[in-house]
Amino acid sequence: MMPQYLINAILAGLFAGVSCSLAGAFVVTMHLSFLGVCIAHAAFAGALMGVWLGFDPLLGALFFSLGASALVGPLADRGELSPDASIGIVFSFMIGLAFLFLGLTPGSRTEALSLFWGSILTISPQDLLFLGMVAVAVTLGILVFNKEIHATACHRNVAAAIGIPATLVFYAMLFATGATIAVSLRSIGGLLIYSLVVNPAASALQLTYRFNLMLLLSVLFGVGACWIGLAASYCWDLPAGAAIVLSSSVLFAVCTVMSPKRRAQQ
Amino acid sequence: MGEPLVDIHGASVARHGPLVLRDITLHVHRGEFVGIIGPNGAGKTTLLMMINALLAPAHGQVDILGVRLPTWRGYRIRRRIGYVAQVESVDPRLPMTVRETVQLGAAGRLGWFHRLGREEARKADEALNQTGLTRLAQRPIGQLSGGEYQRTAIARALVQSPELFLFDEPTASVDPRAQRDILHIIQEMHLDRGATALYVTHDLHTLPERCTRLVLMKEGRVWRDGPKEEMLAPALLRELYERAGGGSSNGGPGEP
Known part of the structure; x- marks a missing residue:
């Protein structure tokens, strides 16, 4: 009989793998990878504020990641600053806040430090429930609004020109990315979560020109990386978050080597 | 008038x-x-x-x-206007084919909660044929020449069945032959x-x-x-x- 903590970890890997890789497909296709980094660090800062002030870090992570999404989108859209500059400014602000909250946290800071690398093997039933809810919501959203998301991710200007509310779709996907990162933070870790968002989608993009196939491959790679990482962690007593992220990096390297796009360019 | x-x-x-x-x-x-x-x-x-x-x-x-x-x-x-903009550079790895791009023309009018179906596929085939893009239908959109990209944009606008x-x-930014092709398509469209x-x-x-x-x-x-x-x-x-x-x-x- 498999111990309960391992069943929970496997389920957490499934949910985090699904939602992170689907959010990643949007971020990677839109060339907004740095935006993912920014939201991840905002979630990290929010969670650390929760630890410092004694409320649930998940709430802080959600609040900050959604706030960062709401801040970065308009800054980039208004065109007064380049998207790179606006994301960079919010990113540096968030990392500054994260270290400020860490410094202000009294005591041993064990909980705060565990947010750096995550603790998927000790995930609580409540966190697992939130992870599952976000994974189901993101999957349903992508199934129901597939054509709108495909158009906006690939060509936002064209999507707007043909009468798709592209700005609404864009912000909805930004908030979905923020929520995904926030609920996955405690399992995967603030410094590692971003890799699980980008690597599976970037791996899938190496292999296909079809968006829906890219989504499917991205989910397979995301969940695969989580489970391979968990197995490696279980067998060799490695930190689970690090093993998951390294698995996704290895998958990316394999996909890049096998990429028909790379061969076509050569 | x-x-x-x-x-x-x-x-x-x-x-x-x-x-x-x-x-x-x-x-x-x-x-x-x-x-x-x-x-x-x-x-x-x-x-x-x-x-x-x-x-x-x-x-x-x-x-x-x-x-x-x-x-x-x-x-x-x-949704009621077909807009064909200037040639833009597109990521050659973008996961979208010419056919998908053309079919998207119908997405706006279709609205939320409706999938692109057979009717939209038929319209896309017709527009691809009208713009001479049938043989490029499965090609990734980022791997077209400027002239082909503009013909795709016109085909997408045709699928939209716009009033304007x-x-x-x-x-x-397209070569003279592609310019002639594009003008021909636009004039035919206005005539038809x-x-x-x-x-x-x-x-x-x-x-x-x-x-x-x-x-x-x-x-x-x-x-x-x-x-x-x-x-x-x-x-x-x-x-x-x-x-x-x-x-x-x-x-x-x-x-x-």
Whole structure:
């Protein structure tokens, strides 16, 4: 009989793998990878504020990641600053806040430090429930609004020109990315979560020109990386978050080597 | 004369502060093919963006397809307008094929919660055939030449079955043969469908023959508006393309 903590970890890997890789497909296709980094660090800062002030870090992570999404989108859209500059400014602000909250946290800071690398093997039933809810919501959203998301991710200007509310779709996907990162933070870790968002989608993009196939491959790679990482962690007593992220990096390297796009360019 | 699809009185548009369109008055009736010419920076693209509800007027009265602008549901107007922009660079790895791009033309009108189905696929096949893109249907959109990309944009607009077409320099940055192909498709489309169209260009070589009326724009204003033959008078063109305070040309008109 498999111990309960391992069943929970496997389920957490499934949910985090699904939602992170689907959010990643949007971020990677839109060339907004740095935006993912920014939201991840905002979630990290929010969670650390929760630890410092004694409320649930998940709430802080959600609040900050959604706030960062709401801040970065308009800054980039208004065109007064380049998207790179606006994301960079919010990113540096968030990392500054994260270290400020860490410094202000009294005591041993064990909980705060565990947010750096995550603790998927000790995930609580409540966190697992939130992870599952976000994974189901993101999957349903992508199934129901597939054509709108495909158009906006690939060509936002064209999507707007043909009468798709592209700005609404864009912000909805930004908030979905923020929520995904926030609920996955405690399992995967603030410094590692971003890799699980980008690597599976970037791996899938190496292999296909079809968006829906890219989504499917991205989910397979995301969940695969989580489970391979968990197995490696279980067998060799490695930190689970690090093993998951390294698995996704290895998958990316394999996909890049096998990429028909790379061969076509050569 | 048909009903006005574009009905603009004294409209101005500001971008990042200063006004870039001033006191524009323009009426376009159903079935008309109107060319818009002028030097670079005259406000031609901005005018098309305002008509396509992508930029809000700061002053004046703007009615497009019977809807007063600005409106927070501009996307509903855009579903009824086929917009073909200038050639853009597209990521060659983008996960979208030519066929998917063309089919997307129907996505706006279809609205939320509806999947692209057989009818949309049939329309896409027809548009691909009409624009000579059938053999490229499965090619990734980022791996097309400039001319092929523009034909894809026109095919997408055809699938949209719009009431109004807006062409923003569709032949800019493409080779002469592709320019001829694109002009041929646009003229055939107007002949077959009697579609209403606004066609922006700064190169008079690429003005379609079907265009019967010309709007001359200068420094963000409609400077002249009239029959094509009158508007192409050499003296008028020289004055249009002359720099304010200088004698040299600005954004070269080419020969009519």
